[in-house]
Amino acid sequence: MSIPNGQAQGLVRQKNKAKYRGWLCAYLFIAPLMIGLIVFYIIPFIQSVLYSFTDIDSFNNATFIGMANYQKMFTDPDMWRSLGNTLLWVVITVPIGILLSLIVAALLNTNIKGKSAYRTLYFLPVVTMPAAIAMVWKWIFNGQFGILNQFLALFGIPAHNWITDPKYAFWMVMIVGIWSAMGYNMVILLAGMQGISGSYYEVASIEGANPFQQFFKVTLPLLTPTLFFVLLTSIISGFQVFDIIYMMIGKGSPAYESTQTILMLYYRNAFDYSNKGYASAVAVFLFLIILVITAVQMKLQKKWVNYD
Amino acid sequence: MKKAIKSVIAVALASTMAATALAGCGAGSSSGSAASAGGSGEKVTLNLGYWDNERQGDTMRKLVAAYTKENPNVTINLQYTPYKGGEYWTKLDASMNGGTAPDVFWMNCLHAKKYVNGNMLEPLDDALKAANIDVTKDFPTALSQIYTFNSKVYAVPKDFDTNAVWYNKEIFDAAKVPYPKDGWTWEDMVATAKKLTNSSKGIYGIASPLDFQTCYWNTIFANGGSIVSSDSKSTLYSDAKTMGGIQPWIDLILKDKVSPDINTLTDNSADSLFESGKLAMCYGASYMIAEYLSSDTIKGKVNLVSLPTLNGSKGNVINGLGYAVYSKSKQKEAAKKLAAWLGSAEAQKIQGEVGAVISARNDAQQYFTKTQPSLNLQVYIDAVADSKPLPTLTVSSELFDNESKYLKQAWAGTMTLKDACAKLDADNKTLLEKEK
Numbered sequence: 186m187s188i189p190n191g192q193a194q195g196l197v198r199q200k201n202k203a204k205y206r207g208w209l210c211a212y213l214f215i216a217p218l219m220i221g222l223i224v225f226y227i228i229p230f231i232q233s234v235l236y237s238f239t240d241i242d243s244f245n246n247a248t249f250i251g252m253a254n255y256q257k258m259f260t261d262p263d264m265w266r267s268l269g270n271t272l273l274w275v276v277i278t279v280p281i282g283i284l285l286s287l288i289v290a291a292l293l294n295t296n297i298k299g300k301s302a303y304r305t306l307y308f309l310p311v312v313t314m315p316a317a318i319a320m321v322w323k324w325i326f327n328g329q330f331g332i333l334n335q336f337l338a339l340f341g342i343p344a345h346n347w348i349t350d351p352k353y354a355f356w357m358v359m360i361v362g363i364w365s366a367m368g369y370n371m372v373i374l375l376a377g378m379q380g381i382s383g384s385y386y387e388v389a390s391i392e393g394a395n396p397f398q399q400f401f402k403v404t405l406p407l408l409t410p411t412l413f414f415v416l417l418t419s420i421i422s423g424f425q426v427f428d429i430i431y432m433m434i435g436k437g438s439p440a441y442e443s444t445q446t447i448l449m450l451y452y453r454n455a456f457d458y459s460n461k462g463y464a465s466a467v468a469v470f471l472f473l474i475i476l477v478i479t480a481v482q483m484k485l486q487k488k489w490v491n492y493d
Numbered sequence: 494m495k496k497a498i499k500s501v502i503a504v505a506l507a508s509t510m511a512a513t514a515l516a517g518c519g520a521g522s523s524s525g526s527a528a529s530a531g532g533s534g535e536k537v538t539l540n541l542g543y544w545d546n547e548r549q550g551d552t553m554r555k556l557v558a559a560y561t562k563e564n565p566n567v568t569i570n571l572q573y574t575p576y577k578g579g580e581y582w583t584k585l586d587a588s589m590n591g592g593t594a595p596d597v598f599w600m601n602c603l604h605a606k607k608y609v610n611g612n613m614l615e616p617l618d619d620a621l622k623a624a625n626i627d628v629t630k631d632f633p634t635a636l637s638q639i640y641t642f643n644s645k646v647y648a649v650p651k652d653f654d655t656n657a658v659w660y661n662k663e664i665f666d667a668a669k670v671p672y673p674k675d676g677w678t679w680e681d682m683v684a685t686a687k688k689l690t691n692s693s694k695g696i697y698g699i700a701s702p703l704d705f706q707t708c709y710w711n712t713i714f715a716n717g718g719s720i721v722s723s724d725s726k727s728t729l730y731s732d733a734k735t736m737g738g739i740q741p742w743i744d745l746i747l748k749d750k751v752s753p754d755i756n757t758l759t760d761n762s763a764d765s766l767f768e769s770g771k772l773a774m775c776y777g778a779s780y781m782i783a784e785y786l787s788s789d790t791i792k793g794k795v796n797l798v799s800l801p802t803l804n805g806s807k808g809n810v811i812n813g814l815g816y817a818v819y820s821k822s823k824q825k826e827a828a829k830k831l832a833a834w835l836g837s838a839e840a841q842k843i844q845g846e847v848g849a850v851i852s853a854r855n856d857a858q859q860y861f862t863k864t865q866p867s868l869n870l871q872v873y874i875d876a877v878a879d880s881k882p883l884p885t886l887t888v889s890s891e892l893f894d895n896e897s898k899y900l901k902q903a904w905a906g907t908m909t910l911k912d913a914c915a916k917l918d919a920d921n922k923t924l925l926e927k928e929k
Contacts, residue, residue: 245590323760327760436894453894456583
């Protein structure tokens with residue numbers, strides 16, 4: 186059975202045509218996303234890298250200055266303090282935040298009354314504007330008229346300047362950061378928990394495991410992929426913390442220096458001082474830090490993340 | 494169903510095409526009219542950028558209505574961008590890079606030099622001449638100086654603000670203390686504040702916020718000090734006269750104990766404490782009038798008095814806005830004509846009568862004082878004679894941030910003023926190298 190040559194070519198051509206049509210269709214479907222990504226993320230990213238080697242003014246007149254921005258950055262005490270503050274933020278808020286959202290998710294995964302109401306309540310901070318959150322917490326922490334001081338006065342605890350005293354301010358803002366990120370992590374962990382088949386628990390309870398044993402021996406191991414995702418995104422957003430601190434601590438505040446993070450330093454230089462080249466160098470440095478930490482985590486996940 | 498989707502797509506495509514066609518049209522016609530814009534009757538559309546809609550939106554709308562009535566061929570779009578957080582300037586920079594900045598826009602002295610150096614502002618001398626405006630004669634000298642670079646005028650003075658002391662009569666009456674009078678001294682103010690401070694009620698005589706324009710620069714000027722050297726190469730914080738103008742403010746908190754401390758003033762602004770009846774006296778700029786009067790707690794119970802003298806001299810900080818024209822405007826001639834008109838007697842009268850700000854023109858300042866006859870607003874205008882403008886630098890925002898970084902430690906008492914000033918001068922040396 187042989188097919189005449191011409192006919193075979195025709196078939197191949199038709200096949201190719203169908204293939205191209207399929208590709209074209211696929212590209213068309215991903216185009217809206219890709220165009221957005223390229224225009225708003227990839228091009229600005231490349232620009233930032235280029236800018237970091239230049240001295241650029243507000244009107245985009247750039248002069249190439251080599252590594253000068255990076256040299257300045259590594260000798261800038263502001264930069265090291267900001268980096269230290271950012272690391273402290275990540276080290277404190279990420280573990281505590283994940284632990285709390287895990288506990289809340291576990292509690293809301295049981296059959297309690299009004300659990301959807303609780304879920305909504307815990308998720309509420311996520312859908313609230315950071316500006317509104319910052320305003321409310323600023324009032325709670327207000328040194329003269331704040332609810333926190335009035336509440337503590339009931340127990341005879343003297344008033345403190347919670348967000349203007351450098352001793353307390355950063356810790357107070359961390360509380361707000363943990364509180365506002367908890368809902369998001371909780372929902373993801375909850376979804377992960379509900380994806381665990383009920384038959385595991387059935388077997389576990391037949392074998393006589395109590396709820397705590399069930400949690401540590403069944404839920405936790407099977408939840409590791411979700412936990413890994415939550416850890417990864419929490420660390421990345423921890424390094425990029427900006428809005429809450431920006432809203433709660435003003436430039437004139439005595440606590441400003443002790444709460445300045447890398448992104449705050451970036452913002453001041455890029456938009457307040459028009460030092461766009463220097464700001465770009467800071468942004469590139471932050472990108473590299475996040476890149477390395479994420480790569481290390483991807484490597485380490487094999488040791489603790491359970492994918493079956 | 495398939496048909497319906499097809500027609501939806503067709504409509505969407507057609508409308509985008511129409512939109513691009515229109516955009517093309519718009520660009521074409523505006524460049525076409527550029528050549529003949531100005532006096533001719535051809536249709537011109539101008540964009541006017543500004544940042545204070547709450548207090549001055551009405552003024553701007555009235556000005557636009559008056560101008561377009563006289564020039565029916567001109568259409569003016571008001572473009573509002575908030576000032577807060579630097580949004581106005583960020584957007585202005587971005588739109589200048591994209592070539593779409595407003596044709597005429599508000600400018601202030603802190604930013605003018607940067608835009609002049611970047612060749613973004615159009616000199617207005619010929620347009621002002623055509624409109625019969627002489628900035629050196631028609632406006633206070635301090636204001637006309639602010640926007641003159643290399644003997645060219647880059648913005649038409651719009652309004653100005655100076656500072657005065659506001660007081661809450663109710664607190665004075667309760668403590669049976671006479672109201673302050675013009676010509677009083679700093680020592681008088683401290684003595685008065687001591688009588689009025691009542692910490693058990695949470696009431697303070699006065700506030701010492703870390704605010705350069707409203708507070709301590711006034712006393713620096715009064716004391717004969719200054720911030721930046723005349724060649725803009727160094728700062729002069731460590732100068733004895735400059736420190737002599739700052740120290741009294743620190744003393745208000747730490748020595749005289751008549752002001753809330755810096756933590757309190759960070760949590761609650763001096764203005765908000767005054768508006769809630771917790772402050773007997775408060776330094777306030779002229780643009781604060783509308784805000785103070787909007788507080789039901791103090792409305793009808795306040796008045797104002799000129800700043801106290803320090804070591805026998807008066808001093809005040811004057812700041813003024815101006816109307817600038819974008820150098821790459823496609824309607825440059827029409828834009829310059831509008832900017833010049835906004836500095837005319839007619840326009841400045843309209844602005845003065847609304848009363849949100851003091852009109853810059855010498856002959857239009859009177860209208861402002863008449864808007865609130867019960868208040869002694871004349872003190873703001875009298876202050877012009879003793880006032881100095883804010884320095885015009887390209888690195889001003891960085892300079893002010895540095896200032897607050899060190900001075901707040903002096904305010905808190907964790908660093909002496911002398912140390913703070915020495916650090917400031919040292920830090921600013923490298924900063925001012927960038928100054929062109």
